[in-house]
Amino acid sequence: MKYLFVLILCWIAWRLLRPALRKPPPSRAPPSREHDGERMIACAHCGIYAPEREMLRAKNGRCYCSPEHRAAAAEGA
Numbered sequence: 001m002k003y004l005f006v007l008i009l010c011w012i013a014w015r016l017l018r019p020a021l022r023k024p025p026p027s028r029a030p031p032s033r034e035h036d037g038e039r040m041i042a043c044a045h046c047g048i049y050a051p052e053r054e055m056l057r058a059k060n061g062r063c064y065c066s067p068e069h070r071a072a073a074a075e076g077a
């Protein structure tokens with residue numbers, strides 16, 4: 001029974017200490033337009049920033065946040 005009590009105490013201590021051990025990496029003062037080291041690109045139509053891999057690249061080399069905006073920009077709207 002004593003071992004069980006010690007085990008529970010250890011478990012509680014571990015649960016309490018675990019968040020402290022998982023310290024976030026030191027901030028490298030990333031630019032405001034960086035997100036997890038990923039390049040953020042502005043939609044050429046609405047200007048919203050999104051990760052580069054989520055952006056749609058049009059034939060003219062511009063990036064858009066959605067197919068709708070890519071189509072709208074192509075139509076000149």
Ligand SMILES: [Zn+2]
Pocket residue numbers: 043044045046047048064065066069
């Ligand atoms: Zn857009």
